[in-house]
Amino acid sequence: MRTTIQLIIKDILLTSGLEYDIQKLTLQLLHQSGKIFSQNKKDFTWGEFSYYVFSLLTETEVSHTTKMKQAAGIELLMLATDLFDDIIDHDNCLDTPIAKPQSLMIGNLLLVEALHLLMPNTASFKTDRFAIIHHYLRTAGNGQWLDFHLTMEHPAATEEQYFHIVQQKSCSFLQLIFELHSSTVPSPILQEIAIYIGYGAQLQNDIRDIFANHKSDLLHQKATLPLIKAVQHSNTYDHGWLLKQLQLIRSQDVATKHLTTIREYIYQTGAIDYCSILAKYYTKKAKSLLQHYFNDKSPYIKQIIHLID
Missing domain, CATH: 1.10.600.10 (Farnesyl Diphosphate Synthase)
Known part of the structure; x- marks a missing residue:
């Protein structure tokens, strides 16, 4: 499950039109503890959680790919909010330190990308x-x-x-x-x-x-x-x-x-x-x-x- 979400996120970033450095920093951030690329398979990740909730609450005809894209959207959304949260709280939780202006820009861009994924991949009747x-x-x-x-x-x-x-x-x-x-x-x-x-x-x-x-x-x-x-x-x-x-x-x-x-x-x-x-x-x-x-x-x-x- 986690590997599939990882592949979708990589594909999303490659086709997003975002600058290469932004893509690279985003992937680095997603390798941290609690994120979808974390090496610790026991970590809670928002993407996996979202996928299973989606599966729990939707009918079987909803495609696997749709669920995965929605899960990827949630993962990017939560990374964006984490960046904002760290700036507000004056925390330094990043393995690769990023300047505040960069964090703000990446957070805003990821928020837009997350909405772009969530809107078309949420149940059509919503x-x-x-x-x-x-x-x-x-x-x-x-x-x-x-x-x-x-x-x-x-x-x-x-x-x-x-x-x-x-x-x-x-x-x-x-x-x-x-x-x-x-x-x-x-x-x-x-x-x-x-x-x-x-x-x-x-x-x-x-x-x-x-x-x-x-x-x-x-x-x-x-x-x-x-x-x-x-x-x-x-x-x-x-x-x-x-x-x-x-x-x-x-x-x-x-x-x-x-x-x-x-x-x-x-x-x-x-x-x-x-x-x-x-x-x-x-x-x-x-x-x-x-x-x-x-x-x-x-x-x-x-x-x-x-x-x-």
Whole structure:
């Protein structure tokens, strides 16, 4: 499956009319962890996930090639949003560093290419498919805006606010994938499945990011749930020690030892365990709904569950 999507993306890039350097950089970016050309076959990829959801929700007469092109479109769309996200968050997640102006240009071009693939390859009866894509991309953009402004210095940095933003910023992409396709299952159920998958995935990402040197969550005091819970614990039991240490990070060069101390403290508060349990809970709810409503399509269910696990 992954190899076929890779071949389609290569063909799309070669015939896209994009400059050779843009094609080359795009392929380099798609070789990173979590992308369709990644060497780690266990990685979640948006292209594969999209293909199996498409197969789950469409009838058998939809061609294999159509599903693959749609999956390729989703893969390019998510790469574009990842580029924008890294710029906004001041992260450096690229194996091959790219200047911000280049990232912006490539992101915009890939967004256009993704729409060019998605529009003709989504089910023909979905005459409002552009409206669906527009709605969820706009919702995700609004969520990203709120996420950028929500730090631990903000009075609204609560667990409830965190999930409100995650539903907008992260779950919208999953909802887009489910909404684009037909199904006998009511749309609210599909939206619920998408939200649970999104919650579980975002929690796992936020846990990893706390301990990743290339991420800036601690530096910018981003109000992710692990940090929210750890700060609440610190305010209750340690006179706000953690928030004071986070503020020191912003006022001086970050020492590795200092970051290690902060990360160990966050772990000891139980915030990581709390978020890990929540992530498993939401992923389990998503799997339960998938198995209940699609028990007649178990091969696709198994593949989707494998990816979200």
